Amino acid sequence: MKKLEFPSGRTLICGILNVTPDSFSDGGKWASPGEAAARGIALEREGADLIDIGGESSRPGSAPVSFEEEGQRVIPVIRALAPRLKIPVSIDTCKPEIARLAVAAGADIINDITGFKDPAMIEAAAASGAGAIIMHMQGEPRTMQASPVYGDVVAEVKAFLAERAAALEAAGVKQIILDPGIGFGKTLEHNLALIARLDEIRALGYPVLLGVSRKKFIETLSGGGPEERLSGTIAACVSGAAKGADIVRVHDVAECRKAMLVSDAIKAAVKK
Numbered sequence: 001m002k003k004l005e006f007p008s009g010r011t012l013i014c015g016i017l018n019v020t021p022d023s024f025s026d027g028g029k030w031a032s033p034g035e036a037a038a039r040g041i042a043l044e045r046e047g048a049d050l051i052d053i054g055g056e057s058s059r060p061g062s063a064p065v066s067f068e069e070e071g072q073r074v075i076p077v078i079r080a081l082a083p084r085l086k087i088p089v090s091i092d093t094c095k096p097e098i099a100r101l102a103v104a105a106g107a108d109i110i111n112d113i114t115g116f117k118d119p120a121m122i123e124a125a126a127a128s129g130a131g132a133i134i135m136h137m138q139g140e141p142r143t144m145q146a147s148p149v150y151g152d153v154v155a156e157v158k159a160f161l162a163e164r165a166a167a168l169e170a171a172g173v174k175q176i177i178l179d180p181g182i183g184f185g186k187t188l189e190h191n192l193a194l195i196a197r198l199d200e201i202r203a204l205g206y207p208v209l210l211g212v213s214r215k216k217f218i219e220t221l222s223g224g225g226p227e228e229r230l231s232g233t234i235a236a237c238v239s240g241a242a243k244g245a246d247i248v249r250v251h252d253v254a255e256c257r258k259a260m261l262v263s264d265a266i267k268a269a270v271k272k
Contacts, residue, residue: 116167230255
């Protein structure tokens with residue numbers, strides 16, 4: 001099993017590989033296991049440090065898919081791709097059965113958008129030796145953007161992530177990464193506050209992953225559909241890294257890698 005390493009002074013890049021027909025940005029692009037594996041190899045070549053594979057869309061308004069359908073989408077891709085990569089693979093799922101099958105097929109990390117609230121998900125990570133990415137989401141994808149409400153969004157997200165990390169640690173999970181869940185049951189103001197105060201979540205002591213790639217809040221601020229949000233994505237990634245993000249999860253790996261090389265160099269110069 002490959003472990004995600006964190007070289008000093010470098011923001012890692014997590015490349016997104018959706019094998020779904022209906023993801024908001026790249027749904028249907030990598031329909032077959034062969035096409036998806038080729039895309040994953042290309043992402044590694046472009047500079048990805050981690051490939052995140054998902055077979056169930058979590059865009060606002062999306063409906064869940066069956067265990068059988070999700071498994072048919074992701075397991076052949078992981079089997080085809082993981083042995084050919086030098087970098088780790090994560091499986092983006094909230095189903096314990098899929099998590100177990102994915103790790104058996106070669107995945108190294110379980111990325112759960114429901115934050116490992118299901119004890120069976122914790123067990124799947126602990127029993128397999130996989131790492132865990134804990135994400136915060138208010139509600140569920142189908143309804144999460146209807147009317148999200150918080151008192152202090154950063155404090156509430158931080159408390160949730162701390163609680164779930166403690167549960168995973170108690171179960172014996174060794175590598176834990178936190179994700180504040182930008183766009184998952186959050187308004188524009190919530191998203192901006194989380195990015196601006198990301199250092200408060202980083203203060204928990206775990207690596208932080210920031211997923212802002214091509215998301216709706218970028219369109220709200222600067223216009224453009226999913227394919228026109230690269231500049232906004234880069235701006236959000238740079239801002240997030242300055243506030244403590246260790247990993248940025250993106251569709252456009254090559255472009256974001258170059259941007260983070262510059263951002264990381266500036267951060268290093270400031271420290272001197």
